[in-house]
Amino acid sequence: MLAIVATLLLTAAGVTSSPLERRATDGLNARAVAAGKLYFGSATDNGELSDSAYVAGLSNWADFGQLTPGNALKWDSIEPSRDSFSYANGDTIVDLAAKNGQKLRCHTLVWHNQLPSWLTSGGFDNATLITILKNHITNEVTHYKGKCLHWDVVNEAFEEDGTWRSSVFYNTIGPSFVPIAFAAAAAADPDVKLYYNDYNIENAGGKSTSTQNLVKLVKQYGVKIDGVGLQSHFIVGSTPSQSAQQSNMQAFIDLGVEVAVTELDIRTDTPATSSAVNQQAKDYASTIAACKAVAKCVGVTIWDYTDKYSWIPSVFSGQGSALPWDENLKKKDSIYNAILSAWGPAPTG
Numbered sequence: 001m002l003a004i005v006a007t008l009l010l011t012a013a014g015v016t017s018s019p020l021e022r023r024a025t026d027g028l029n030a031r032a033v034a035a036g037k038l039y040f041g042s043a044t045d046n047g048e049l050s051d052s053a054y055v056a057g058l059s060n061w062a063d064f065g066q067l068t069p070g071n072a073l074k075w076d077s078i079e080p081s082r083d084s085f086s087y088a089n090g091d092t093i094v095d096l097a098a099k100n101g102q103k104l105r106c107h108t109l110v111w112h113n114q115l116p117s118w119l120t121s122g123g124f125d126n127a128t129l130i131t132i133l134k135n136h137i138t139n140e141v142t143h144y145k146g147k148c149l150h151w152d153v154v155n156e157a158f159e160e161d162g163t164w165r166s167s168v169f170y171n172t173i174g175p176s177f178v179p180i181a182f183a184a185a186a187a188a189d190p191d192v193k194l195y196y197n198d199y200n201i202e203n204a205g206g207k208s209t210s211t212q213n214l215v216k217l218v219k220q221y222g223v224k225i226d227g228v229g230l231q232s233h234f235i236v237g238s239t240p241s242q243s244a245q246q247s248n249m250q251a252f253i254d255l256g257v258e259v260a261v262t263e264l265d266i267r268t269d270t271p272a273t274s275s276a277v278n279q280q281a282k283d284y285a286s287t288i289a290a291c292k293a294v295a296k297c298v299g300v301t302i303w304d305y306t307d308k309y310s311w312i313p314s315v316f317s318g319q320g321s322a323l324p325w326d327e328n329l330k331k332k333d334s335i336y337n338a339i340l341s342a343w344g345p346a347p348t349g
C-alpha cells in the first residue's frame, strides 16, 4: 500500500514513470547501455521488413539499440553494374534505424562473397582493380557519411588455418588490398569507426593471430583501423569459455583497437532439446559477460533476433534454433533472461 502511494505521489510530481513505462524501458539494449556499452543490436534484412510484427519487435529500442543491414550494403547490392550505384535497400534500413533512434553497424565494403560477376569475371589487372576498389568504397562510404557508427571495411580475409583467403582482391592485389581499403574508407568519412570483421577469431588460435597481424599490417601502412568485429557464430556447447573470449578480446585491444561482437548466434540441432536450450542460455550469457567485463568491447549484435529469419537452416541442414526469439516471434524466456542478467541490473531513473 505504501509503495503504491509513493509511486502515485512521485508520478504526480513528474519524478518517475509508471511501472508499465519502467518495464518498457528495460530490455537487452537498455541493460547493455546501463552496463556502459554503446548498444545491444540485431541484424535485419529488407525482405523481412514487410512483416509488421517482426518490425515492431526490431524497432523496440529497449531491446535493440543498433541495427546491421544483413545484405543491403554488400557489393552486389550496392554496385551491381560497374560504377552504377543502387542505395534503395540500404537507405530503407538506414532510415528505419534513424526513425527508431538506433545506431548502425554498416556491413560490409570488401568481402569475397556476394560480389557481382562483372567484378569477379572481369579479369582486371592490379592497377584497375585498385581503382575499382577505391571507387566502390569512396562512393558507398560517402553516401552513408555520418550515418554509420562502424563500417566493416574488410570481411573474412582469412581461411580457417589463418592463411590469406583466395579472393579476387587478394589474388590480384595481395595483402595490401586491406590497407588500401581502410585508407579509402577513412578518406571518405574520417569520423566513422573502421572495423575488420571475421568468424572463428573469438578465441586464441591461428586465425585470431592472423587477424592480430592484419591489425599490425594496417597500422604499419600508417592507416587507421579502429576495431575488430568478432562475428561469434557459435555452436551450443562448443562456445569458447568466457575467460577465453575475454583474453582474446584483450589481445586485440592491446594492439590499440576496440572490439565488438558483431554476428552472435548459437546454433543447435533442431528441434532443440530442453538441455540444449539450457546450455544455449549459458553460452549466450558467457559471451555477454565477456563483453561486459572488457571495457573496450563496445557492444553485441545478434545475427537477426528471431529463428524466423535466421540464415542457419539454409546453410546448416538440420540446425538452427539459434536466436532469442522463436519462429513465431515468441521470446525464449530462458535465453532472454540469461542475456538480461549477464548485462547486469536494469537501468534506474
Ligand code: G3I
Residues within 6 Å of the ligand: 045, 047, 070, 071, 113, 114, 155, 231, 263, 311
Ligand atoms: O536476394 C535473392 C533473391 O532475389 C532470391 O530469390 C533468393 C533465392 O535464394 O536469394 C536472395 O539472395 C539471398 C540473400 O541472402 C538475401 O536473402 C542469397 O541467396 C543468400 O545466399 C544470402 O545469404 C546471406 C549470406 O550472408 C550470404 O553469404 C545471408 O542472408 C546473410 O545473413 C549472411 O550474412 C553473413 C555475413 O554477411 C558475414 N558473416 C557470415 C554471415 C552468415 O553467413
